[in-house]
Amino acid sequence: MEAAGCSSSRPPRRRRPEMLPPAPGSAGPSRPYMPSLCTNSKNPSTKCYGDRFIPDRSAMDMDMAYYLLTEPKKDQENEGMVPPAKQAYRRLLAEKFLGGRTRILTFRNKPPEPQGMLQQISAETQTSSQINPAKQHRKIPKFAERTLDAPGVVDDYYLNVLDWGSKNVVSIALENTLYLWNSSDSSTSELVTVDDDNGPITSVSWSCEGQHIAIGLNSSDIQLWDASSSRKLRTLQGVHESRVGSLAWNSNILTTGGMDGKIVNNDVRMRSHIVQTYRGHEAEVCGLRWSGSCQQLASGGNDNLVHIWDASMASSNPSLGHTRWLHRFNDHLSAVKALAWCPFQSNLLASGGGGNDRCIKFWNTHTGLCLNSVDTGAQVCALIWNKNEKELLSACGFIQKPLILWKYPSMVKLAELEGHTSRVLCLAQSPDGSTVASVAADETLRFWNVFGTPEALKPAAKTVHTGMFNSFSHIR
Amino acid sequence: MASRTVSKDIITLKGSAAIVSEFFGYAANSILYNRGVYPEESFARVKKYGLPMLLTQDEAVKTFITNLTSQLSEWLEAGQLQRIVLVIMSKAAGEVLERWNFNIVTDVEVVEKGVIKEKSDKEIMREIQAIMRQVNSCISFLPCLEEPCIFDVLAYTDAETAVPFTWVESDAKLIDNPQMVKLHSFDTKIHKVDTMVSYKVDDLDDDSYIASFEA
Numbered sequence: 113m114e115a116a117g118c119s120s121s122r123p124p125r126r127r128r129p130e131m132l133p134p135a136p137g138s139a140g141p142s143r144p145y146m147p148s149l150c151t152n153s154k155n156p157s158t159k160c161y162g163d164r165f166i167p168d169r170s171a172m173d174m175d176m177a178y179y180l181l182t183e184p185k186k187d188q189e190n191e192g193m194v195p196p197a198k199q200a201y202r203r204l205l206a207e208k209f210l211g212g213r214t215r216i217l218t219f220r221n222k223p224p225e226p227q228g229m230l231q232q233i234s235a236e237t238q239t240s241s242q243i244n245p246a247k248q249h250r251k252i253p254k255f256a257e258r259t260l261d262a263p264g265v266v267d268d269y270y271l272n273v274l275d276w277g278s279k280n281v282v283s284i285a286l287e288n289t290l291y292l293w294n295s296s297d298s299s300t301s302e303l304v305t306v307d308d309d310n311g312p313i314t315s316v317s318w319s320c321e322g323q324h325i326a327i328g329l330n331s332s333d334i335q336l337w338d339a340s341s342s343r344k345l346r347t348l349q350g351v352h353e354s355r356v357g358s359l360a361w362n363s364n365i366l367t368t369g370g371m372d373g374k375i376v377n378n379d380v381r382m383r384s385h386i387v388q389t390y391r392g393h394e395a396e397v398c399g400l401r402w403s404g405s406c407q408q409l410a411s412g413g414n415d416n417l418v419h420i421w422d423a424s425m426a427s428s429n430p431s432l433g434h435t436r437w438l439h440r441f442n443d444h445l446s447a448v449k450a451l452a453w454c455p456f457q458s459n460l461l462a463s464g465g466g467g468n469d470r471c472i473k474f475w476n477t478h479t480g481l482c483l484n485s486v487d488t489g490a491q492v493c494a495l496i497w498n499k500n501e502k503e504l505l506s507a508c509g510f511i512q513k514p515l516i517l518w519k520y521p522s523m524v525k526l527a528e529l530e531g532h533t534s535r536v537l538c539l540a541q542s543p544d545g546s547t548v549a550s551v552a553a554d555e556t557l558r559f560w561n562v563f564g565t566p567e568a569l570k571p572a573a574k575t576v577h578t579g580m581f582n583s584f585s586h587i588r
Numbered sequence: 589m590a591s592r593t594v595s596k597d598i599i600t601l602k603g604s605a606a607i608v609s610e611f612f613g614y615a616a617n618s619i620l621y622n623r624g625v626y627p628e629e630s631f632a633r634v635k636k637y638g639l640p641m642l643l644t645q646d647e648a649v650k651t652f653i654t655n656l657t658s659q660l661s662e663w664l665e666a667g668q669l670q671r672i673v674l675v676i677m678s679k680a681a682g683e684v685l686e687r688w689n690f691n692i693v694t695d696v697e698v699v700e701k702g703v704i705k706e707k708s709d710k711e712i713m714r715e716i717q718a719i720m721r722q723v724n725s726c727i728s729f730l731p732c733l734e735e736p737c738i739f740d741v742l743a744y745t746d747a748e749t750a751v752p753f754t755w756v757e758s759d760a761k762l763i764d765n766p767q768m769v770k771l772h773s774f775d776t777k778i779h780k781v782d783t784m785v786s787y788k789v790d791d792l793d794d795d796s797y798i799a800s801f802e803a
Binding site: 214215216217218219220221222223224225226 | 625626627646648649652655656670671679736737738739740741742743744745746747749751754755756757758759760
């Protein structure tokens with residue numbers, strides 16, 4: 113107790129026999145007796161009986177070993193290693209008896225924090241932990257970085273008409289036409305216009321490598337296109353009975369969700385492409401997302417349900433009937449379209465409910481427990497996680513500022529982004545994670561630099577600088 | 589001539605309180621400088637106690653210490669102050685790393701009856717000088733403060749002391765299992781000040797030292 117007596121100074125070195133690591137080679141009395149398991153080279157006459165796995169116990173003195181193992185523990189207890197409960201009790205006693213006579217006071221206004229010192233230290237020692245505090249002050253732009261016209265975008269909550277491929281190309285379906293917008297050179301191209309019998313396009317999804325694009329149609333057909341050569345690769349027919357509103361890729365598997373409530377895994381390399389069918393939804397499947405590990409599939413439907421499907425649990429034979437879901441969440445009160453797997457915690461899923469529900473819910477998909485639920489006040493259309501920070505962007509319908517950035521897990525609103533004048537339909541995240549594209553019923557496609565440049569990309573910018581200095585030295 | 593030397597050796601309660609609070613102001617400055625709580629360049633050198641002392645030029649810190657010493661001398665005059673503790677904490681985690689303890693024992697007779705004591709200024713200064721020298725040399729044994737730190741001051745007063753508006757009650761901000769080093773003390777015959785520093789032991793270093801020593 114420091115408060116009790118300041119005049120009594122302690123011996124400078126603390127006693128801690130229990131914490132000493134046994135020094136190798138030292139055979140002091142505190143070291144428990146351990147018979148050597150390997151053949152003793154010093155004494156060739158001793159035969160080793162046990163084998164590698166079953167040691168010979170004849171040489172062991174079990175009683176002695178037990179005594180030696182347990183003895184130090186008793187010592188500790190006797191010699192003032194006071195259990196925490198007792199310590200707390202002593203402290204309380206001391207406070208009651210000694211503290212009653214004093215009052216510890218401190219200024220309300222704290223002394224100023226050393227400001228300049230922090231920069232100095234972080235400049236001196238380039239450890240990441242000391243740079244982090246400065247990183248917290250990321251400026252979040254409140255307005256869109258770029259706005260593009262999106263005339264004729266179908267104002268339908270249940271469709272997924274926007275995606276951003278890994279090759280930095282944004283694809284957006286406007287009625288019957290699919291447009292590609294290359295974000296590196298800001299060029300626009302038209303990939304395909306489907307005829308009126310098939311259209312409009314109800315869902316768009318880039319494959320993982322960013323080369324191929326899958327298009328779900330109102331007619332229940334699914335088309336696969338090669339984006340670089342603008343060539344149609346194949347059409348998947350007969351998968352669903354009505355429109356295909358949601359798509360998700362898992363390497364070669366294209367998972368499709370239809371208005372018929374079916375979720376189908378299609379292996380796009382195979383002639384008979386239907387690999388699995390998940391039956392669990394009674395109404396249109398409008399949200400489909402594979403987890404980052406590609407082991408779990410989350411699906412949300414117009415029947416207010418969220419299902420988690422385990423890829424390894426699925427039966428490969430479709431004739432066996434339906435594969436059972438791993439988890440079924442029926443806490444949402446409205447259709448669930450917004451689904452987002454957390455990039456930094458593999459079993460965390462965020463889901464957002466429709467107009468009657470208005471909640472963002474967080475799920476542990478291993479245990480199936482709801483971790484948190486937050487009322488956003490409006491229909492949740494889409495959710496996207498920040499890849500670098502624990503933040504979540506939500507797109508809501510029918511409120512003034514439909515895009516809200518949340519801090520996870522506190523769910524404090526960090527920013528509200530202004531611009532869209534009508535409800536946001538879909539969100540898509542750039543491959544580097546910094547920018548989010550949003551398409552809204554006001555027929556605009558807006559780009560928001562909401563998540564900032566990831567830390568990993570910044571050193572790359574630095575090397576450019578050193579290159580510049582190198583050129584200077586060449587001049588001299 | 590003789591009368592002048594006599595008058596110099598007389599010390600009143602008020603004078604003693606002024607000496608102690610001034611001492612604490614200088615000690616606090618010295619600790620903040622020596623422990624690197626504020627940047628080196630924000631301190632300026634002055635001569636005091638026959639030693640070069642460093643005083644902060646940072647207005648905010650200056651104001652804080654001035655307010656502190658004026659309140660302390662008020663309490664010292666009333667004989668209500670038992671202890672002053674300057675706490676150094678890590679800025680990020682708020683973990684208490686060092687406590688500079690100034691224990692004050694007040695002569696009750698002086699406060700209650702107004703007895704006047706005798707001790708020469710010179711002697712007191714010499715004692716304070718010894719403490720200041722020790723404070724300056726503490727860097728040699730205190731563990732390095734490797735992260736940005738903040739400080740705070742705790743005043744232990746009598747329980748019946750009224751809490752001024754600008755002050756609040758605080759916990760003791762103790763260090764678990766601290767290492768303590770007692771420094772010199774000084775005595776004005778009215779206030780006796782004991783100085784002690786307690787600090788958090790760097791566990792890792794200590795262990796490796798013992799292990800290597802015994803191996």
